[in-house]
Amino acid sequence: MFRTKTKVGRLPAEPGWWAFVAGDLVMFGILFATFVYYRALSPQVYERAQTQLSTPLGLLNTLLLLTGSLFVAQAVSAFKHKSDRSFMLFVAGLGTGVAFVGVKVVEWGSKLAHGITPLTNEFFMFYFTFTGIHLVHVVVGMGMLLVIALKAKGGVFADEDRVFVEIGGIFWHLVDLIWIVLFPLIYLTR
Amino acid sequence: MRFFVVWLLLIAATLASFAIGEDVKASPVTTAIILAIAIVKVRFVIQEFMEVRAAPLLLSIATDLWAAVLWVALVAIPYLV
Numbered sequence: 001m002f003r004t005k006t007k008v009g010r011l012p013a014e015p016g017w018w019a020f021v022a023g024d025l026v027m028f029g030i031l032f033a034t035f036v037y038y039r040a041l042s043p044q045v046y047e048r049a050q051t052q053l054s055t056p057l058g059l060l061n062t063l064l065l066l067t068g069s070l071f072v073a074q075a076v077s078a079f080k081h082k083s084d085r086s087f088m089l090f091v092a093g094l095g096t097g098v099a100f101v102g103v104k105v106v107e108w109g110s111k112l113a114h115g116i117t118p119l120t121n122e123f124f125m126f127y128f129t130f131t132g133i134h135l136v137h138v139v140v141g142m143g144m145l146l147v148i149a150l151k152a153k154g155g156v157f158a159d160e161d162r163v164f165v166e167i168g169g170i171f172w173h174l175v176d177l178i179w180i181v182l183f184p185l186i187y188l189t190r
Numbered sequence: 191m192r193f194f195v196v197w198l199l200l201i202a203a204t205l206a207s208f209a210i211g212e213d214v215k216a217s218p219v220t221t222a223i224i225l226a227i228a229i230v231k232v233r234f235v236i237q238e239f240m241e242v243r244a245a246p247l248l249l250s251i252a253t254d255l256w257a258a259v260l261w262v263a264l265v266a267i268p269y270l271v
Contacts (some may be wrong), residue, residue, distance in 0.1 A: 009246040018249065025256050033263045040268035047216075059208050063201065070197040073239040077193070170240050177235045184228045185264065188211030189221040 007086040011168040021174055028178050032134075032185055035126050041190075042122070047190050049123035052116065058187040059109045061100050062179060069098030069176040072145065073095070076169040090149035093172065097142040104135055130182055134175070138188045144168035196238045203231050223264045229261045 012019070039046045042067075075089030111117075111124075118128040148168040151161045207227040214220050236253045237243040243250070 009244055009249075011245050011249065012241045022252070022256075025253075028264070029256065029260050032260065033267060036267045037271060038262050040271040055212065057205070062204050066197060068198045068202065069200075069235060069239050070193055073193045077250070083245075172214045173235050173239045180227075180231045180235065181228050181260070184207055184211065184224045186205060189224050190216040 009158070010047065013053055014163055017167050019145045019172065021070055021170065023161075024174060024178075028181070031130060031157050031176040032181060035130070035185065038122060038126070039182050041091055042173075043190065045121055046123045049121055049127075050187070050190065052111075053127070054107055054110070054188055055104055058183050059105050062183050064096045064100045065176040065179050068093045068100070069173050071096065072169050075149075076165055079152050079157055079165050080162065084155060087149055088151055088156070094149060095144045097145065099140055100138055101135070101142075103140075104131065134178055134182060137171075137175045137178065141172045143169075144171055193238065195233055199201045200231055203227050216267070218265075223260055225264050230269055232257050 048076045071089050071093035075086050075093060078084075078086035078089055108128075116124055145168060148161075150189045151158075151165065195251075204238055207224045209222055233254065237250070238256075242253060
C-alpha cells in the first residue's frame with residue numbers, strides 16, 4: 001500500500017530469515033486450508049461449536065497484536081535512527097504480548113472449565129492446535145523482543161545489531177499477520 | 191506518523207470485519223468479504239510494518255502471491271468438497 005518503490009530495494013534482515021518466514025507462511029496456509037476442507041465436510045458441527053467461542057476476547061487479542069506491531073515497527077525505526085525511544089517502544093510491544101498471553105489463558109481456562117478440550121470435537125481440536133501453535137510463536141517472539149529491547153537499552157545502536165533487530169521485528173509482525181487470518185477464519189466465518 | 195495511519199486503518203478494518211461477522215447473517219459472500227478484509231490487512235502488515243515495500247520487488251510479488259492464493263483457497267475449497 002502507498003507504494004513508493006525505490007529503484008533498488010534493500011532487503012530488511014537477511015535472506016535466510018525470509019526463507020524461514022516463507023516456510024512458516026506456507027505451513028499456516030496449509031493448516032488454514034485443511035481447516036476449511038474439514039469444516040465443509042460437517043458445517044453444522046463447526047457452526048454449533050463456534051458459538052461457544054468468545055469472539056470479544058478474540059477481537060481484543062487482535063487489537064493487542066495490531067497495537068504491538070505498531071510499537072515494534074516504531075521501535076525498529078527508532079533503533080535505526082539511534083533514538084532512545086527504541087527501548088521503551090520495544091518494552092511496550094512486549095507488554096502487548098504479555099496481555100495477549102493473559103487473554104489467551106483466560107479464554108482457554110474458560111473453555112477447559114466448561115469441559116471443552118481438544119477432544120470435544122474436530123472444531124475444538126483445530127481451535128486448540130492452531131491457537132496453541134500461534135501461542136508458541138507469541139512466546140518466542142516475546143523472547144526475541146526482550147533480547148532486542150536490551151540491545152536498544154544501552155544507547156549504542158551498533159550496526160551489527162541492526163540485522164538482529166530487524167529479524168525480531170519481522171518475526172513479531174509475522175505473529176501478528178498469522179493471527180489476522182486465524183481470528184476471522186475460526187471466530188467469524190462459517 | 192505513517193505507521194500510525196496504517197495502524198488506524200488496520201484497527202478500522204478489524205472492527206468492520208467483526209461487525210460483519212457478528213451482525214450479518216453468515217453466508218459464503220460474508221465469509222469471502224471477511225477473508226478479503228483479512229488479506230488486505232495482511233498486505234498492509236507485510237508492506238508497511240515488515241518494510242517489504244522498500245525491499246526488492248521479488249519479495250513483494252512472492253508475499254502478494256501467497257496472500258492471493260490463500261484467499262482463493264479458503265473461499266474455493268468448500269465448493270470443491
